[in-house]
Amino acid sequence: MKVLILNILLLFSIASLAVTQTDDLEKALKALKEKDFNAAKVLIEQIITKNSFDAGGYYALAVYYADNDNKPHDYYKSLDYLTLAEKYYSTLTTKELTNLQKLGVTLLEMQKLKQTIGQQAVQDAIASQNPTAIDKVISKFSTLPNVVEKAIEYKNAMAFEEAKRVNTYQAFQNFYIKYPSAKQVPEAKNKYEQLLYENLTSAQSWQAYQKFYTSYPNSPYAEKAKKQYEKLYYEQNVASSTSANTIEKYLTENPNSIYSQKAKNQLQSMSSLFPIRVGDTWGFINGNGQIAIPPIYERVGNFSEGLARVRKHGKWGIINTKGKEIVPPVYELIRDFSEGVTAVIQRKKKVLEAFYIDSTGKQLFAKTYVTDGSYWPIHSFQEGLAIVEDPETHKIGFINKKGEFVVAPLFNSYVPRKGTIGTYPFSSFSEGYAWVKNEEGTGLIDKNGVFLIKGSYTQSLLDTLSAPPFYYKSFSDGMCLLEESNSSFYIDRNAKKAITIPVGFTALPFSDEVAWTYSKYDKKFYLIDNKGKTILDIPAFKVYPFHEDRAVIQKDAPANRVYFYDQTPDPTYSFIDKAGRSLFDFKFDIPHDPLFEYSSFKNGLACIILNGKQTYINKEGKIVWQSPERWN
Template identity: 25%
Template sequence: MNENLFQVTKDGKSGFINDKGQVVIDLVFDGVSSFSEGLARIFVGDKVGFIDTKGNIKVQPKFDTVSEFSEGMAYATTGDKYGYIDTAGNFVIEPKFYRCWGFENGYALVMQEVVSTGCFIDKFGAIKLNGRNFLVSKYSEGLINCSDNGDWGFIDINGNFIIPPTYKYTREFSEGKAAVAPKKIDGKANRKDLYAFINKENEIIIPPLFTGADIHFSDGMCAVYDNGYGYINANGQLVIPCDFYLGQHFSEGLAVVKPNGKGKTYGYVDKTGAMTINPTFTLAESFKNGLASVTTGKKYEEFKRGYIDKSGNYVWEPTR
């Protein structure tokens, strides 16, 4: 299944190119999104449907809102309630939720009402976990970060605390590590909200030296903050100094950064901290399948979007 297709817009119409910049799905839609599990959203007027990687319509544009597919399901609306559809566009969980998120490992976070604290459902729509505030929780790598009377730890999908709620804050697991803010550091209150990293045995493997920034590892690196953004490696070593105004996560060996100073543009650094693509873009996204989406223009009305390769060369010149 080839999903190395990239959405583009020109003269107000959208379609897809390949990684060589060649149009492979004609620009005939009012909007499109990236492919996920072989399907991409298409916008026709104010309705949304799906096409496959050949450009064939697989789900007619009939939804008001719909997400990308995750584990064969996408949340969708045809009114003011959310439910979940299958890849044929049929509701398999009827619209009854105020808000939904994507499935991960067989479960999804939903809000039942506007004042709901959130709960996890299975693929039949049955509630698996409820009774806690899950709205800032994430089910990742088999564990859910959540609070218990204001203290944070990690539970499994059955609601059992696997890592006791002894922390000030916790973030989700990524690459086997999770950022946690201890209540105390060296016997003193952690007033600066410094984060450490633990493993799934609740062992601190990276001490609390930095405030929260990227909060998760990707490509073996994590953005951290200390009067500027820098990066640590999987051993907790600061390998890229905190010299950037903004630093995003690594993907395919490169990270989007905004240098300190008066400049307001973005570029890309490699894992040594070298600026491999100069900061000339108004907006920049992470690399995916060898290309990255970048935006040029000083005002929103002037914004144009294109794609660059890892040498910083355009494979699709900015258009709108």
């Protein structure tokens, strides 16, 4: 009986304590809401003193330290007390849980409070700009992803700003290694690559660039470094070299260099031979300006395919680059070699016969073509076919190297002009098409003789385009110029109008991927690209086509002369590039000779008349060779 009474008294005491604790907690929470932190603190301490496992008391203590208006607020203490509150909350009886829930003390509220203090803690840490404070937030609130994510994001940002402040490739490399998930990693890697490139190539030597791209082949700057290496190496070791061995070694070691073609051209220029006149005789120099074949000939042509025509005792023959006679001088006329074949004219009794020979001097096929000497009845091979005039119909067609007509002779032949050299109203094949004319009109045919386009077309035959005898022009750089009813336009190989030239303009065929047009309105020449875009306009008296990125222009008309034979030609010509810049600080005249259609660069050299003398210059404008006497 006594034990029963004691148990009843104990239960009554516990119940009484629970009621007291709940009342105190309610008062404490009310005091916290009213910002009476002192009263709340006293009540909370009483609760925890009476019961060190009181979940409600620890919750209230967490609220106490979480409030920003409370001077000793401490988010980390608040978090610690919340942790205890959650721990002891799980041990409460149903009745105890009910009492706490009536006061708004629930696990959900505890989680909300944890989120709140986490956000406040990270904001304070960010405001302090203290990495240690940021690390503490990340460590303490590891169960709150949104809080940790924000803290980590700011920590990464702080670290990245520090890397930018140091601004070395090592700093950015350390950043992306230490913070691999940071959103700044791509930018850090870009900065690392940039600064690594700038640092390791600061010497700006070809050696530095070579070392970079070989050491860091996967760098986004590797290709840039390689291009810089190739440029500098070529400029410093190859461009000015006069040694064929040096250039050949460069080509062997750098077969895919973007400058390999320049080196090949340079080597070709060195191995190419150029016609010169000394007194009344002609010979050849090499690309270095050295006499390669002595001037012992009456006239010479240009070397083509390793062979050149030369004249002795009034007759033409053929020599090779060593000066060895391949074909004796027995012909009245010879043309330059093309595709291993050349056309010749030979006198047989009182008749002039034209036929083809190969590079050994052997006649290509038995058939010959009679001419009166005023024009060529046969023409050079291009793309496997050559134009010949049918002796019976006097129409032209296209033959193969067996002498067989591949395209029937149905087109107009030579058109003489009164008092001057006439016109050949056709062209050889170029880019698969040839220009022809018949009674139905003019146009372009393919190698089956099928018209790509046909109409009342013409072409400009300005003296800036070509020298006599005049030929029409087929495709060049994928474009063919046509004129019809005072309008000019270019077509592509699908016969579509690619570029239309404004009315009042004259156009010239494409050369070196650009073309000149001329406006009669403002007297200017306009240079266009293959899209028809004007890339240059200049006032000039005369312009010539571009070759090897250079063109000859005559800015002003030459002075009127009383006696042409006793005056040196006016040096009124100059070279320009495609930006219109004058390339050299001298002006010159051009050779007025049938062998030179116009002065232009070929294989790296150009022939001009400088100070009255035949002169070869290179692309830097330096004199490679100059005749000892004046050109008359």
